[in-house]
Amino acid sequence: MDPVLSLKDVQPTPFWLDDPARPQAHSALVGDARCDLLVVGGGYSGLWTALIAKERDPSLDVVLIEGKEVGWAASGRNGGFCAASLTHGLGNGLDRWPDELERLEHLGAKNLQAIEDSVRRYGIDCDWERTGEIDVATEPYQLNDLHELAELAKKFGADCEVLDTDAMRAQVNSPTYLGGFWDKDGVAMVNPAKLAWGLKQACLDQGVRIFEHTVATDIAESGTGMAVRTTYGRVFARRVALGTNVFPSLVRRVRPYVVPVYDYALMTEPLSAEQLASIGWQNRQGLGDSANQFHYYRLSADNRILWGGYDAIYNFGGKVRAEYDQRPQTNRTLATHFFQTFPQLEGLRFTHAWGGAIDTCTRFSAFFDTAYQGKVAYAAGYTGLGVGATRFGAEVMLDLLGGEQTERTALEMVRRKPLPFPPEPVRWAGIELTKWSLDRADHNAGRRNLWLKTLDRLGLGFDS
Known part of the structure; x- marks a missing residue:
């Protein structure tokens, strides 16, 4: 069967956001407001910042503004891989911060557990599954890399296992698999939109004031605090945390450090019991292959397969535009690769196709800083691993805004920024x-x- 036939009825919308349980948006801010802390951005970064600020000090008056709706951008359209790594993997961390990698791994594991604890504490129904992730080898040369990764991971106490061809195919069955590396505890699978919506409700329950459809257009000092101009008014705040990530920062000097790279995904219809049995996957891990141009994929709660990655598209000029959210040629490529990986699923159809912008920086992991004499903090540059790391970034921003010397703020990773991207062309x-x-x-x-x-x-x- 021609793989393109599987796209016949595909809907051009993110699967996670196509949910009748999607909450109603809150009203826009009209007029002026005052608060202790203003959080700009209603994705994971902003939501965690607002929630943790209230956990640290319930008396704090916190306002969160979002330009569209909470969770509509990267936080509601990613693959749902919530990883412990703060450094975009052990290899990247070892290359950049070898002297503090052990501490970063410890903080990352602690951060992932804190997310799981928050999901339970606030009763967030987001299909949380701590099943881990398998890096799959599909070419012989990749096997050595997986063995090296396993040796490194074990040095840092990871619960992991190297899988030979038979063991790999016993976990998930594909004729393309030659082996794998299973990180059993360092990654959880989650419904990303439900996580964002659950964090929104947790923020509201703690007294955070949330305004959606409220675009922040400008920032300036105002007395001893800051003033942020919005669509229909202004917010005066003692401190401001920017969680805008891929979107142009209100602090203009940050903009050269981040570029939007578009990533795309497909979602299948639910697999029948026979189809699921043909590929195994009883342990429901997330999977990713080991090429530079890689695929990531996982099962949803209703046994669909999300299949994404491979193409990473940067559009000249670095704009974030709605028309970039769809790319039919990438859909065709992804569908072709899907059936090469799982030929036993021939005839399965895709129901949803979508894309979104990743806030990419030159070191592949988040960077942090302050502006306006410490009254504004920001975190950005998560480069596709923000589902988990944004909570850590929220803690860092709050530490910086409070002028606190903590284990986090002492990190070289926090104290130094990556190299900026050059201008066009x-x-x-x-x-x-x-x-x-x-x-x-x-x-x-x-x-x-x-x-x-x-x-x-x-x-x-x-x-x-």
Whole structure:
């Protein structure tokens, strides 16, 4: 069967957001408001910041504003992989912060557990499953990399297992699999939109005032605090936390550090019992293959398969636009690769196709800082691993706004920022050359060309 036939009835909308239980949006802010802490952005970053601020000090008056609806952007359309890693994986962390990687791993594990504890404490119904993730080898050269990753992970106390071909196919059955590395405890699967909506309700229950359809357009000092101009008014706050991530920061000097890279995903119809039996997957782990241009995939609560990744698209000029959320040529590519991986599922159809922008920075993991003499804090640059790490980023922003010296603020990862991206057209040319080089490496047993080696030496280290 031609894989494109599986897209015949696909809906161009994020599966997670296509939910009758989606909560009603709150009214926009009209006129002026005053508060102790203003949080800008209603994704995970902003929601965690508002919630933790109230947990630390219930008397704090916290306002959260969101330009559209809570969870509509990356937080409601990602794959739902909630990872402990704060560094975009052990390899990236070892390359950049070898002296503090043990501490970062400890903080990451503690952060993931805190998310799970919050899900339970606030009764958030988000299909939370602590099933782990398997990195899959589909080419012989990738097996050595997985063994090296396992040795490194075990040094940091990870609960993990290396799977040979038979053991891998006993977990999930595909003729393309040669082996795998199963991180059993460091990743949870979650319905990302339900997590965002649950955090929204938790914030409301703790007394956070939330205004949706309220775009922040400008920020300036006002007396001893800050004033943020919005669609229909202003908010005067003693402190401001910016959780806008991929969208242009109100602090203009931050903008060169982040570019929007578009990622795409498909969701299948629910698998029958026979179809599910044909691939196994009884332990419901998240999966990702080990190429530079990789796929990530997982089961939903109703046994659909989310299949995403591979293409990572940067559009010249670095704009975030609704028309970029759909890319039919990528849908065709993803569908083709899906049936190459699971030929036994021929005839299965996709019901949803969507994309979204990832806040990418040159070190692949979040960076942090303050502005306006410490009255404004921001975190950005999560590069696709923000479902878990945004909670850590919220803690960092609150530490910085409070002027606190903590274990988090002492980290080199927190104290230093990545290299900014160059202006156009150099930015676009550099990203395109990097993508081409990564594709070449995937088709050349992983061997990195001169361009990639140069980036490695400069500390840019594009590896995915």
